[in-house]
Amino acid sequence: MTRYAGNAAALRALVREQEVHRDVYVSEEVFQLEMEHMFPNSWVYVGHDSQVPNAGDYFGTTIGTQPVLLVRHTDGKVHVLHNRCPHKGTRITSETCGNTGKFFRCPYHAWSFKTDGSLLAIPLKKGYENTGFEQSHAAPGMAPVRHVRNYRGFVFAKINGGGLDFEEFFGESLSSFDNMIDRSPAGQLKVAGGVLRYMHNCNWKMLVENQTDTCHPMVAHESSAGTVVEVWKKAPPGTKKPMAVEIIAPFMSPYEFFENMGIRIWDNGHGHTGVHHSIHSDYSAVPGYFEKMTAAYGEERAKAILGENRHNTVYFPNIMIKGPIQLLRHFKPIAANKTLVESWTFQLVDAPDMLLERTLMYNRLINAPTSIVGHDDLEMYERAQEGLHSNGNEWVNLQRLYSPDEAEQTNVAVNGTSEWPMRHQFRAWSKFMTMGM
Ligand code: FES
Numbered sequence: 001m002t003r004y005a006g007n008a009a010a011l012r013a014l015v016r017e018q019e020v021h022r023d024v025y026v027s028e029e030v031f032q033l034e035m036e037h038m039f040p041n042s043w044v045y046v047g048h049d050s051q052v053p054n055a056g057d058y059f060g061t062t063i064g065t066q067p068v069l070l071v072r073h074t075d076g077k078v079h080v081l082h083n084r085c086p087h088k089g090t091r092i093t094s095e096t097c098g099n100t101g102k103f104f105r106c107p108y109h110a111w112s113f114k115t116d117g118s119l120l121a122i123p124l125k126k127g128y129e130n131t132g133f134e135q136s137h138a139a140p141g142m143a144p145v146r147h148v149r150n151y152r153g154f155v156f157a158k159i160n161g162g163g164l165d166f167e168e169f170f171g172e173s174l175s176s177f178d179n180m181i182d183r184s185p186a187g188q189l190k191v192a193g194g195v196l197r198y199m200h201n202c203n204w205k206m207l208v209e210n211q212t213d214t215c216h217p218m219v220a221h222e223s224s225a226g227t228v229v230e231v232w233k234k235a236p237p238g239t240k241k242p243m244a245v246e247i248i249a250p251f252m253s254p255y256e257f258f259e260n261m262g263i264r265i266w267d268n269g270h271g272h273t274g275v276h277h278s279i280h281s282d283y284s285a286v287p288g289y290f291e292k293m294t295a296a297y298g299e300e301r302a303k304a305i306l307g308e309n310r311h312n313t314v315y316f317p318n319i320m321i322k323g324p325i326q327l328l329r330h331f332k333p334i335a336a337n338k339t340l341v342e343s344w345t346f347q348l349v350d351a352p353d354m355l356l357e358r359t360l361m362y363n364r365l366i367n368a369p370t371s372i373v374g375h376d377d378l379e380m381y382e383r384a385q386e387g388l389h390s391n392g393n394e395w396v397n398l399q400r401l402y403s404p405d406e407a408e409q410t411n412v413a414v415n416g417t418s419e420w421p422m423r424h425q426f427r428a429w430s431k432f433m434t435m436g437m
C-alpha cells in the first residue's frame, strides 16, 4: 500500500510547525521517497579532493543510497560518476578507494571506461556493429553526476537538474567551511587519520537532529562524560589536565552554558551551534600555532579565525562539521531504521602536529565504535526508533522556544537550547522532498 508516493500534500502534512509525524522516521515508503526526491534534489557531500590526489585515484561513496565515485581524471579534474556499469548495472569498484590506473574495467564482461566515465573499449566490439549501439543508453559509458561543485576541496554533487544552484543552497553557511579551512596557515586541509565507520540502528535524521540538540549532553552523557569529570576531581592537586579530560569534560556543562552559547539558523536546513562560545573554546594553546597563523594572515585576522569556535555546523541533508577540531561526520542512510555514520578527520596543512593529535583523539573518544561518548547517543536513537512504534502518540515534539514568525527568518542567532534548527531542517526536508512533485 502506498500512501505518500506522488502525494505532495500527504508528505507536507507529516511536518507541522511544532511537530513531525513518526512516519518520517519509521516508514520505509517515506525513506524510499527521500532517496528518489529529497537527496537527488539536494547538494550532497561526496568527499574531499585530498582523498584522490593522483590521476586514477577514486573514492566510492553514496548520494542517499545511490553508489557514486569520486575520481581524478588524467587532466587533474575531479569527476563524480554513478558507480554503475552501463552494460548490466554492475558496480564498477568494490573497494571503497584505490587507484584504477588509466581506466576502470568492469569485473563482469570487461567493458572499460576512461576516468571521466567515457566508454573506452568493449571486448568483441564487432558484435555491436549495425545494432544501433551508438544511440543506446550504454554508449556514453558511465553516467556522470552532472552537477558537481568543489568548494575549497570539499566536493558536493546534486543528481537532479533544476532546483537550487550551489550558492543558493548553501548561502552564508559556507562560512563554517571557510573557518575550518582558514585554520590552516596554508588555507588547506587534507584528510588524515583514516575514517571511522559506525552502524546505527536508527533513522539518519535522528543523527542530524542530535547535532543541534543541546539539552541532552549533560543528561545522556552523564554515564560517560560525568564519570570522566568525577575521576578528574580526584586527581592530586597540580596534575596537568590531560587532553582527554579537556575534550570530554565540557559535555557536562550546565544548561546555562548551552543556552548562552547560541544557535544560528540559515536557510535550507543549515545552521550551527556555538555562536558565542562552545565546548571547543577552552582547549589549551598549541605551541607555535598562533605564530604560524599570524605569519600567514596577520595578527588581527588570525585572532578572528581562531576566535570563532563554532560547535556543530549542520549542512542539510546529512553532514556535520566541527571547525575548531577539523572533523566531518557523514550520516549515510541505509534504510528507514539503519544509518552508517562515517567520521572523517582533517589535518591543517602547515600547522603543528599536536592539532591533528587532538582531532584524532576527539574522534576516537567521542565518535568511534569503541568510543566513550558515542554509545550514549546510539542507545537513545535506538530507543527512539523502537518507541516510535508505540501508538500512544504519533507525533514527535519540536516545540522548544518556538516562535510563530520563525519560518520567514534566516541568519538569526537564537537561544542555544532552541529546537528551531530541527524545525528548520524539517522545513527544508518538506521543500526538497516535494520539489517538482
Ligand atoms: S556488466 Fe559491466 S561489462 Fe557487463
Ligand SMILES: [Fe+2]
Residues within 6 Å of the ligand: 210, 216, 217, 220, 221, 377
Ligand atoms: Fe550526544
